[in-house]
Amino acid sequence: MLHIDLWKRALIWLVCAAGIVLSMPNAFYTRVEGHNDAIAAIEAGNDSPELQAQAAQWPSWLPTDLVNLGLDLRGGAHLLAEVQVSDVYATRMEALWPDVRDALRPERDAVGGVRRVQSAPGELRVRIGNPDGMARAVEVVRGLARPIQTLSGVGANDIEVGTEGDIIIVTLSEAEQQATDDRTVRQALEIIRRRIDAVGTREPTIQRQGADRILIQVPGIGSATELKDIIGTTAQLTFNPVVSRGTDPDARAGTGNKLVPSLDEEGTYYTIESNPVVTGEELTDAQPAFDQNGRPAVNFRFNTSGARKFGDYTRDNIGQPFAIVLDDEVISAPVIQSHIPGGSGIITGRFTVEESTNLAVLLRAGALPAGMTFLEERTIGPELGQDSIDAGKIATAVAFGAVLIFMALSYGLFGIFANIALILNIALLFGLLSLLGGTLTLPGIAGIVLTVGMAVDANVLIFERIREELKTARGPARAIELGYEKALSAILDANITTFITAIILFVMGSGPVRGFAITLGLGIVTSVFTAIFVTRLLVVMWFERRRPKTIEV
Known part of the structure; x- marks a missing residue:
């Protein structure tokens, strides 16, 4: 018989209520955004009556987390930078010269005078006065080598020492170059992040691409030139x-x-x-x-x-x-x-x-470890972002309205139950995005539109199964129960495979692809929840109240 325990009913409605409350700030986006900015400024010590008035626009006891708008929706700047990792090799050799000089100084009797000669970047060449002491000089310089502290470089040293006549040639080992490249890009990532955070921009995307490239996307900033001015100043x-x-x-x-x-x-x-x-x-x-x-x-x-x-x-x-x-x-x-x-x-x-x-801020943030070449730069105006938002709203509204009408016409009262669950599904999705601090992009809106279609897909499977059970002359209660039980495996199979696809897109993709993967993955979770639990609870509550002898789906 149809039955849902009281604690399960309470839990389902509690989850739905939480989703509605968490998604509510997005319906008043500008007001809540102004409130958040004012609170941040007040906490930073910049209190004023204007900020207090702006902060009072939204009740402090309500959630203030918003779905962050991506670069293509808010407008901003996009840069793809290549870190010149070879610059660090030259710096390392410059720093090594005093150590080599000091180490060879006590060996003057054996190696003669020591003088640095012109060399290629990333290479240190030292001429000794007595070529007969070359073996001793090489031994001393090799004593300056240090083991590499990385898993890939276990057992290797950081420098290699060779000779060419009366000249000692010192270079970084291949393992040390790989380790240095990785450290350099990681350090550049962190410094860029600190510099952009100091400006106060909202939800920048700063991530590594490949071995020596960094993708930088900052919504809300004026232009790519302005962004380059922030991160391109090395402050060395x-x-x-x-x-x-x-x-x-x-x-x-x-x-x-x-x-x-x-x-x-x-x-x-x-x-x-x-x-x-x-x-x-x-x-x-x-x-x-x-x-x-x-x-x-x-x-x-x-x-x-x-x-x-x-x-x-x-x-x-x-x-x-x-x-x-x-x-x-x-x-x-x-x-x-x-x-x-x-x-x-x-x-x-x-x-x-x-x-x-500005100089103090840059010095506190630290110096970029190497120069950067900007391979790609793009500025997206806020009006283009607003056009994307408007187009996304229209697409979502059309898809949403068409699905609501189709379900109501196709399945009558049960279709209305599915529509209620669909509305709660969207609220839960935005609530989760707000709670997790997710960023909504234009492909993310496409993910929401796709979620709307997928959300009713599970209900269609259930309702069609209930129709089949009613044809076997079973009672309405038993038909509803079997409809949900027998459709469950098909619903889970279809959604699990799509969820795996979303995970792969998130792990392997970057930028807008990740935005699509996030909304798709969260949409699958919320649509399965509303189809299996919310719609069933609505049907059970209606059935307990009406006790119909026959039903039409």
Whole structure:
């Protein structure tokens, strides 16, 4: 006999009510979005009467989670960037030269003088004065090698040492290059994410594509150029010893040095040592401030290692200029007046307040580990996104209305029950998307339209099965019960295979494909729930109330 326990009925209605409540904010999208922005600004310490009024537009006791709109619906910028991982090889070799020099210095009697010679990027070439001591020199340099700390590089070292006449050639090993590439792209991903999050954009898509590419999609941003300005500024801060200062842009820097322009003094160029004393990677904090003359500046603080190196250098080089270099431009070159212990200092220059604030943000976010080449850039205007939303609304409404009419005409009262379940299905779907923080894209809308059709598909199977059972002269109660029981296997088989397809699309796809997979997968879950439980509960409640002798499906 038809029967559903009381606790099951309560649980079904509770789930439906939760779905309606969670999906409700999406019906007042602009108001709730303004409320959320105001609350975030107030929590950040920017309280004002206008923000309080904006926050009061939506009751605080109601859910405030929204379905995030993707790039194709909100408008925004799309970039595909390639990380120049080979840049890191050259940096590693630059950093290795002082270690090689210091390691060979005690062996001067055996190897003679040590001098660095010009080499290709990612390669370190060192000429020794006594070729007879080459074996000892190679042994010492190989002693600088370190084991690679990755599963794929177990048993391998990070550098390879070869010879060519009286020259030692040091390069990164193949295993270390692979490990470095992976670390570089991961670091670039994290830094890009932190920089974009600092701007306050909503639900950006930042993900790795292939070995050395990064896909960046930021809804709501003005243009691809604006996005490139945010993530393309490397903010590579270094503190370098100054060799000389002049006005000749073509002056010869010499081996181990480089010529960089001054940011403040037009036409002035500094020759600095290529190997920095301290880098921005050793910064722990950077905050906008004002110098002793009231001009905008940036206070900074190093970690323990950076503080020690910074303190030792200032102690040993009092009276010498010291260049603060940002992205290969000298922003300041003060003369060291005294020992600076503690690892803190101030960057001064011709900054505006906004520039000092932006510089502090970029320094806190960290430097990109390598340069980036933008292979693809695209700007989607908000009006195009609105057109997509309007088209999606029309498509969904037409599909929804057609299905409601078809079910009501085809199955009468039972069709109306299916329509009620369909409406609850859409509410549950949007409730889940809001709860999970899902992003709705244009393909995602297609997934919702497909869900509408699939949701009634299960009910059609059930109702047709009930019709078959009624033809065998069974009573209406038994026909309804058998209809649900015998249709269950077909419903589960069809939906499980589609759900597996959605999982594959999510795992293997990216961007809009994932958006479609998410809405399709969640739609399958909600449609099966409403078809098997909600529609059945409605039918049972009607049957218990009417007790009909015959039924028409």
